[in-house]
Amino acid sequence: MNLTRRTSLEATEARDDAPVVDDTHVIWEATYEGEHGHVDFDAAAHSHDGPFVFYTADGEADPVTGTELDRDSVEDDDCEPLDEYVEVEPDDGHIVLELTAS
Known part of the structure; x- marks a missing residue:
């Protein structure tokens, strides 16, 4: 997977207006105005019944809706970004994830 190719996504400050996405295995280039942005991931659109993993670069993703099960740093050299x-x-x-830049 090319970790430098990213797909544009405009997050919103208000979580009720967050864009809904259901694509997996996509590296999003999320932009937003203000201190944070929100994105709504439609997990019901997938046959996978269980948790989903989200990776971040240059920031954090905190669940507003959903239960955080695990969080850790990425140590693999192949995933440097x-x-x-x-x-x-x-x-x-x-x-629903709240995104903040580092």
Whole structure:
């Protein structure tokens, strides 16, 4: 996977207006105005029944909706641009993440 190719995504300050995405294995280049942005991941769109893992570079992703199960730094040299991951169990088929830049 090319870790430098990113897909644009405009997050929103208000979580109720967050864009809904359901693609997996995509590296998003999330932008937002203000101190943080929100993105809504539609986990119900997938046949996978369980937690999802989100990776971050140059910031953090904190679940607003969903239960955080694990969080740790990424130590693999092949994933150098990535800082950490967070594993989240969806609530009612959705995971809303609050994004903040470091």
